[in-house]
Amino acid sequence: MEVNHQTAGRNETMSVSFLLNGEHIQLNVSPVARAVDLIRGELDQTGTKISCGIGRCGACSILVNEKLMVSCLLLAYQLDGTSVTTIEGLSSQDEIHPIQKAFLEEGGFQCGYCTPGMVLATKYLLDSNAEPDQHAIQEALSGNLCRCTGYGGIIRSVRCATSNQEGVR
Numbered sequence: 001m002e003v004n005h006q007t008a009g010r011n012e013t014m015s016v017s018f019l020l021n022g023e024h025i026q027l028n029v030s031p032v033a034r035a036v037d038l039i040r041g042e043l044d045q046t047g048t049k050i051s052c053g054i055g056r057c058g059a060c061s062i063l064v065n066e067k068l069m070v071s072c073l074l075l076a077y078q079l080d081g082t083s084v085t086t087i088e089g090l091s092s093q094d095e096i097h098p099i100q101k102a103f104l105e106e107g108g109f110q111c112g113y114c115t116p117g118m119v120l121a122t123k124y125l126l127d128s129n130a131e132p133d134q135h136a137i138q139e140a141l142s143g144n145l146c147r148c149t150g151y152g153g154i155i156r157s158v159r160c161a162t163s164n165q166e167g168v169r
Contacts, residue, residue: 018079021089035074036060039086047087047116058144061117062086068124087116090123099123099161108157110148117144122158132162
């Protein structure tokens with residue numbers, strides 16, 4: 001029997017179970033489905049953006065077990081057994097997250113496309129380094145590209161979030 005490797009496995013599914021923004025998710029996914037497509041398309045978390053599709057821009061950044069990852073390079077089945085936080089999972093129904101507030105106050109966005117990835121990169125940074133210096137901030141944001149080149153406002157926003165550490169975590 002001849003197997004066409006390009007179509008093999010496309011009709012198969014795998015069971016995946018994980019937490020998404022604190023909510024238990026269990027569903028069947030294609031073994032070739034990307035995490036970003038699952039998160040945006042099936043789970044309607046559209047704050048996770050698709051841009052480059054090759055892990056260079058950071059627009060699709062998510063937190064997986066509190067580690068920053070680009071979801072365009074993750075397969076959906078790799079989320080099994082994890083806890084995933086998207087930009088939607090940072091704020092509560094009552095108020096926005098302090099990092100998001102800092103981005104609003106300091107003009108840390110222009111078109112807004114990169115903002116979810118920048119905010120999650122900032123969260124990851126501040127969770128591991130409460131007082132980052134300029135170099136640490138630039139390094140933490142280096143995986144995120146801003147098409148509008150609004151880096152001045154983004155850096156100000158991270159500094160503002162750093163100085164307002166209460167409630168950031």
